Amino acid sequence: MATPLTADRILAALRAEGLTVHEVRNWRTHNRNHKGAWGPVNGVMLHHTASGSSGIIDACYDGTASLPGPLCHGVIDKAGEVWMVGHGRANHAGGGDPRVLAAVVGESYGDRPPATHEHQGSSGAVxxxxxxxxxxxxxxxxxxxxxxxxxxxxxxxxxxxxxxxxEWGARSVIGHLEWSDWKPDPRGLGMPDLRTEIAACLKLSAGKWKPTPSGPAPKPSFEQRLAALEKRVKLLEARK
Known part of the structure; x- marks a missing residue:
C-alpha cells in the first residue's frame, strides 16, 4: 500500500520515461476527494475511451452530469502524448472484485489476476x-x-x-476488464503481453527502454490459418 504521489512527482516520473506530458487547466486540484478516500493506492488501471479523439480531453476533465470528472488521471492520445486531467480521486474504476485487489496488492498472480465477478453496485464490490x-x-x-x-x-x-x-512490479497494472465483469477495456490489447513489456521497461533505468524494432509477432489472418490447415491435410493424405 502506498501514499499517492504528489502532482509534481507524477509529472517527474512520466517525463523521466521520455513521455510528452501536458497539464490541463487546474488538474492539480481537480478531483472527487470529497466523495471518498483517495489512497492508499495499489496499482494502475488502463482503459479505452470508447470514443474518437475530438473533445476527449475536455470530456475526461469535465465528465458528465451523471458521472462528474475527472474520469481518469491522464489521457493517452493516439500520438502517445499524456494529458493530465486530475489528481486525487477520479471516477474511472468504480466497483470491482476484492480478490483482484488482493492479488494486485500482493502481485501474487501469474499471467492474469483472478477472474472478476463484481462490478459497480454489486454486493461484494470494493x-x-x-x-x-x-x-x-x-x-x-x-x-x-x-x-x-x-x-x-x-x-x-x-x-x-x-x-x-x-517500487511496484508490472503485476500492479491491470485493465478495467480485469477489475469489473461489466467492462471490456482496453479491448484489442492483451494485458499479459502489456505486463511483460512493462516488466521489461522496469528492468532498465527510467527512459532507457525501447520496444523491439519488429514489435510483437502479428497474428495470422483467417486466410493464412486456412492455408496452413489445407497444407497439413495434404501432408497427412500423402502419408496414407
Missing amino acids: DGNSHFYGFECVNQGDGRDPWPSAQHVAMIKAAAALCRAH
Whole structure:
C-alpha cells in the first residue's frame, strides 16, 4: 500500500520515461476527494475511451452530469502524448472484485489476476477509485480501431513510470476488464503481453527502454490459418 504521489512527482516520473506530458487547466486540484478516500493506492488501471479523439480531453476533465470528472488521471492520445486531467480521486474504476485487489496488492498472480465477478453496485464490490491511478487511452474500443505504436509505447511507459515511483512490479497494472465483469477495456490489447513489456521497461533505468524494432509477432489472418490447415491435410493424405 502506498501514499499517492504528489502532482509534481507524477509529472517527474512520466517525463523521466521520455513521455510528452501536458497539464490541463487546474488538474492539480481537480478531483472527487470529497466523495471518498483517495489512497492508499495499489496499482494502475488502463482503459479505452470508447470514443474518437475530438473533445476527449475536455470530456475526461469535465465528465458528465451523471458521472462528474475527472474520469481518469491522464489521457493517452493516439500520438502517445499524456494529458493530465486530475489528481486525487477520479471516477474511472468504480466497483470491482476484492480478490483482484488482493492479488494486485500482493502481485501474487501469474499471467492474469483472478477472474472478476463484481462490478459497480454489486454486493461484494470494493471501491477501485480510491486504490488505482487511471489512464484513459483514446480508442473506440470496438476491436477494430488500431492502437498506434506511439500510443502503445506511451501506455507501457506511463504505467511503468508510476510503478517505478512506487517500487511496484508490472503485476500492479491491470485493465478495467480485469477489475469489473461489466467492462471490456482496453479491448484489442492483451494485458499479459502489456505486463511483460512493462516488466521489461522496469528492468532498465527510467527512459532507457525501447520496444523491439519488429514489435510483437502479428497474428495470422483467417486466410493464412486456412492455408496452413489445407497444407497439413495434404501432408497427412500423402502419408496414407
